[in-house]
Amino acid sequence: MEAGNVPDGSVHRRRSARSRGTREDRRTRGRGFGSRDSRGRAWRPRARGLAHRTGVQSRACDNDRPHRRRERRFGNRSLQDPRANPAVVADGRAFQERRLHRRHADRSARLGRSGGSGRSGGSSGLVRVVVIGGGPAGTFAAIAARKQDADAAVTLLTRERCEPYEKPPLSKAVLLGRVSPEDAPIAGPAGVAGHGVVLETSADCTAIDRTGHVVVLADGRCLPYEALVIATGSTPREIPQLPVGAPRTYYLRTEADARVLKAALAGCRDLLVVGGGLIGLEVASSGAMLGVKVTVLEVAPRILARVCDEQIGGAVHEAHARHGVDIRVGTTLLTATAQRDGRIAAVTGAGDRFVADIVVVGTGSKPDDTLAASAGLATDDGIVVDAQCRTSDRAILAAGDCVRFPGPQGLVRLENWLHAQDQGAIAGRNAAGANERYTTVPSFWSEQYDLYIQGVGWPAPGSARVHRPLGGGRVLIFDLIDGRLTYAMGINAQRDLAMARRLIERRVAVDATALADPAQPLAGMLKR
Template identity: 35%
Template sequence: MSHIVVIGAGQAGSSLVAKLRKDGFDGEITLIGAENHLPYQRPPLSKAYLLGEMELERLFLRPESFYVENNITLRLGSAVTAIDTEAQTVTLEDEVIGYDQLALTTGSDPRRLPGAIGGDLAGVFVVRGLGDVDAMAPHVTTGKRALIVGGGYIGLEAAAVCAKRGVDVTLVEMGDRILQRVAATETSDYFRTLHGEHGVTILEGTGLERLEGDAGQVTGAVLSDGSRVDVDFVVVGVGITPGTQLAELAGLELDNGIKTDAQGRTSDPSIWSAGDCASFPYKGGRIRLESVPNAIDQAEVVAQNMMGAGKDYVATPWFWSDQYDVKLQIAGLNTGFDNVVTRAGEGRTTSFWYYKGDELVAVDAMNDPRAYMVGKRLIDMGKTADKSVVADPAADLKPLLKA
């Protein structure tokens, strides 16, 4: 009987094994995860879960009974130490498991501060896994002082949650502006204002020189401008790196992640990859997408291809971020944009439309689901949007879909 082994029990891994069973795969399936918990969703960790608005059980993607009923063997709390591509086996700490096909859904790892600048002090956290958030939660209380390192979406979301819990928040971004690598100036300005209204101090063009501590506990931070900030804890949000360690040890090709073809197959024909860790062909180039929608969609296509479908994965990128009472929805990729059109709304409602010349490439929509929906559909269909219509808040966007 054919045996499919999946390493990485996150969103992609869980989606992959569920799709295999849904589409009729009747062989053995083993899902291996390093954490002791059932596969769970990560986005609520730093928001609803940290705020105490979501219980642990609601984080789980599927109940344990799902895996039992679908004859999926879960190996949780198990670290894979090696892959032997010739013998087609994976080595765990206490056993060797054979496979006919293998999928790597090993996700990504947060970048951490080096110990040389105090990154190993107690009270310094990243936001990635359940253990990270559980360790941080007791510190996120009224009157505490937090330093957020990094002005990307992870850092801003952490700042929003801390501020809502009454924490005195300072955020440092070494770039010229927050969101510099992922958004236009207009979006940066929007969220800088939003956070300022909630009492968050944002210092742009400012890096972290070093952390200071007392008895191993962080107590302060010296910034690149020479100033010092007293802190009770630190949240590091300076990006992630793809989980490629096992793939590299196995001799698979890497290219900003585990290199796959359009169907999700790696340089070894028996090994596949999906999710944050996988880089794949996209519009003549190669990308790696760090998002829940991509993890699900790509994993499901890989599952079909492991069963012989021969189907290319065609990504339709979209993302979201929740900060305070603002829901940001992003459609498309803004790579290469050269002009932005603003569609103003009432209150916090607005959207920014990214163009490369006259080609619509992405939309950032804040509390504007209609703009997001229309923009995403246009991008997915390869259509653009008349800039004069977009810029007119009184104009109906839906006719753009029929243009």
């Protein structure tokens, strides 16, 4: 099947929040991420002490700089005080925002379950864990390392200027003006500092000295580590016709990109999107919902070809057509030039010409493994790690979009939120002394208009396909091998897909005829 090439990267994957609702999740849900530890006790931030224990060696001997920076951001109010953090969503927040915060509670509960003893063996020895990258993989790694070893000095370095935030809303709710990036801090309202982690923003790591166990920053400082986690994520694939920085050309990866694009969309009548993958189509959907005329150019014979089967891709295509989006499949972009009025004239391989106020390029992304490669770590279109997230250097672990890790059919890359956060947490715990394996049933999701598109599992070649007719524009398909579910995908079928996830995780034997019959509840199959 088409989706068989999904595991080799480029896919958003997520597990349904509802499907993850364990008893512990439900107990902690709604209490605000990070405010409780695993036993439900109020979390006492210890970041202040840590700032002096990270061993940051500065040329200017400015060792308390992280602490001062944090104080500037939070003032002298307690980190527990929601008013101390502008990211806290005020009362009367939109449903979307409430949902984001409920997810924080779920995550908090998952992180709190880590337990285990740290490498330092209690308070006898201080372990310095440095994490590079403030995306979900890095943030979860840092928090999990601190939870694994409460005495560890954990520093999270990000080249971005802000507290780590969620990326999925950037192409959807942020462009629509429903939320701001700061409404969704990954670590919850108290930020990573609330978890006892020292955050260094605008910290660009330029080199790793593996012999000296030191990370070098662009400002010349050196940070020693006992364990290092690399979570540098991925970067957009640039196309030569419209390089990054070209006039009226937008690539979407960071909150800064989203803010600039949102402003540009406000004055835009004609939007050209290059690439009919998930991010390109999410931007197209947001543009159409804002009343912009949108054209999408896709080189493949159909949209979402690497992610969805024909039926689901077709349903998404129809939804775009209903909203007036002109999708041209099998179409290459030949040239793109600025006209005298500044607008961009794009010419396709077929000779068609489109003039747009702005162009968004969504042609996929590539792993950011440059830092690792220049440090001599094994890379192969991604940093190669083992099941414990260790690189070719045992003191260095890696997680998230930037890695290639052992999957069911060999080394794979995944680019999705859930993978990044779950693998990041394992890498963080292992950096602080644990020895856990990362295994996953991947899942991705995308929201376009009123469609919630979701896939769960590992697509495998040679699987049998079963359709479960749900009606009402909802779609659900299953792939089976030897009577067991390997993959499921659907549109607006979250509840069923949550059940499908459990069937896959537990390797329950299923009957294809029953799967095809919507009168037979999937929950019943779990009990067999």
